[in-house]
Amino acid sequence: MLISLSIRDIVLIDALDLDFSEGLGVLTGETGAGKSILLDALGLALGARADSGLVRPDSKQGIVTACFTLPPDHALYRYLQQNALTVEDGESLIVKRIVKADGGSRALLNDQPISVSLLKDVSSYLIEIHGQHDERGLLNPRSHRLLLDNFGHIDTSSVSAAYAYWQETEKALKQALLLKEEREQDKEWLEDAVQELTAFAPQDGEEASLADERKMLQKGARLAEDMEAIGQWIDGTDGALSLLRQAGRRLGRISFEYPALAEALESLDKALNEAGDASERLGHAAMMLDNDPNRLDAIEARLFELRALARKHRVAPDELPNFVKELQGKLEQIESGEQGIALLQAENKSARQNYQQAAEKLHQSRKKTAENLDEAVMAELPPLKMEAARFQTKIEKLEASQWGSEGCDRVEFTISTNPGADFAPLMKIASGGELSRFMLALKVVLAGAEGTETIIFDEIDQGVGGAVASAIGERLARLSEKSQLLVITHSPQVAARAAQHWLIQKHHPQSSAKKTFATRTEVKALTFDERREEIARMLSGAEVTDEARAQARRLLRH
Structure with a gap:
């Protein structure tokens, strides 16, 4: 879980410290307020390309620090030990990225220098970002087979033993x-x-x-x-x-x-x-x-x-x-x-046949589970204004040279967004908002089948409103019971579901002789009354009306 985020001298952010808790957190603000800057900064801490242009003018370097906590038995701790990083099980993970204005960057994990490639691997255990800024997690076909097995509670141990x-x-x-x-x-x-x-x-x-x-x-x-x-x-x-x-x-x-x-x-x-x-x-x-x-x-x-x-x-x-x-x-x-060779050949042939039988049984279990998964995802799509979309879990048998301890199957999630269109991999979906909503549907169905602790949705409600926005908010709230969710949203229906609400806005202090760059992006944690006012603004626009405030109160009662 993401506990805190500290940003220093990144683009329009002078100094920003945010603390996070469990459940659903939302970030709102007018277009151009700097929400993308916040995601860029977080992406930097997670291993994104370090561009010296991210460093705020008049600063020598920009720093982003993110702190995470994980359960003591989390797989990431084993991965860190395998890569010679000294981190005790249950210890908080502090990721720091430093970018210099004249070029170059450094990455640290609990004050231990690490490569950017290793930082990317570490971040894949910690967080997923869905939207126009980052595509990972469910979009990676290599994870689909494991997700399908976890969804169906499929035990692959017999296949693994037979393969060994x-x-x-x-x-x-x-x-x-x-x-x-x-x-x-x-x-x-x-x-x-x-x-x-x-x-x-x-x-x-x-x-x-x-x-x-x-x-x-x-x-x-x-x-x-x-x-x-x-x-x-x-x-x-x-x-x-x-x-x-x-x-x-x-x-x-x-x-x-x-x-x-x-x-x-x-x-x-x-x-x-x-x-x-x-x-x-x-x-x-x-x-x-x-x-x-x-x-x-x-x-x-x-x-x-x-x-x-x-x-x-x-x-x-x-x-x-x-x-x-x-x-x-x-x-x-x-x-x-x-x-002796004849005996070994007979033993090898028998072992291969036993593996194939176990793998075929596993294949049939996956096909049945895939049908259940497809049905569950399809049920989530209409409320998200994706009535024409179709979801299909594609299972193909691999060549013998690709068989392994997890069986003989290649599993990939595919979708068709228009009637009559062929099924294609998730990455082929063009619309960022459409992709985010589809990811939400999958996340809701697969809740508990993944190990990611924190998920970020960037403008998942793009281009929708009314009942669809309410459906999105309801599903985000449901998903936040199993994972920490952070959502950048323009939807009052989604914002009203939050346990934490931050307002992102630009600040224009009076310029001084020493400061030629005055505009700043600020993030403020809102109280309940401030949340009601912000949701009312989201409902009515520039001028907040009493009717909008009343509607905001009704949404907050959900």
Whole structure:
């Protein structure tokens, strides 16, 4: 809801502060008093083009500030958060537009700079202006489908869920087909790689085992000559063990002759035992370091091939066993992929059919709701002096590429204003007053189906009077029970319905040497007696008569 409007140095407005309340508010005044200036100023705050010509002469800049309040759960707060604007739910929104006399402008929302395009988006949540100055809201076909659904209380959640599931299966199928295509291109390579690696049969930890064995065999080759000589020295015919045994036998024959000889024999026996152990260990070492050239060649060939395969497939040698399993798994996926794709295709087809069935059901609900909407709008037209007009909600099925979570329909409100004329979009209506009255009819019927908090009608009663003006006033009052309405009017019947009434008039103060631009537009909130006098003026013209005042009192009692 619009709470206040502050205007500084815009065209003929020097300084103006207006406070607004709920319900129906009207602005009246003689032709040329400046009502359009007020709308231009408000439009500026809502994102209209900033023209430096709007700045009052002798001023450096013009400023328009509008303050709004919204329910805490209003969709605009989520939109502001999505656009990185810091505004708490339920916080008042203060929109300010500054226009410089030398060109350029700035837009602020709660003192945060915003672009003009974002300001326009924000204002679409806040206010609608119908008439010759601005066309938005109901004239935008993109909103018609939602308005129709809201009017008929149509639940689109089942269609949205069906569409989401269909798109999920569509995505999974596309990914599977793409993966299959990629894998098919690699199938021949995979088969060759698996065959090669399977034939080689790499084992866990094989590289370290082969490297250790190769190292030992290389040591054996290097030590073989030395070990052979040592063996001859210890175990040969003339080796140490043979000589020690000969010495022991001979010493044994004489050891009883002298105690020292017995001790020498004992030491010699120990030497023979130690020499035997050395010979046995030397034999074991020779066995471990057995220099088998064929075995060394085989070990080296295996090790080099293992490392070459690892480099070829860009993995560590110890990772080759698991790499083989991975490649085998990919081959199995390719072989079983056709079956998986067939299942996905069946699931996708079923999901599409379910969506189409739900969308068709929604389409039929919309057609029935459209008939009710058309009938309701048509009933509102005759009292508004639009007896020849016809209204039709046009529903067309979209191409499959345009289907979405809200169904398969394109919805547009159309009208024919003359007998025999074709139906056309609302924007094709030529007369501003006729368009405003038609917008009023739609607004009355769709009351509660929209989220806009404030609606402005500019001269909705243009060219009508009497019973039609009364009908307009009655409908505006009814609509103001659900939305805040501001109406610029020349009709006393409409003005009499207002909860708030402002008079717009020009003021001509005496010019001074410093001020070359003296004319000012002023807006005054009227008391009840002042309202009666203004409505009487609207009834009688320049000279207010007692009869006009009496008629004004009767209108105000409505």
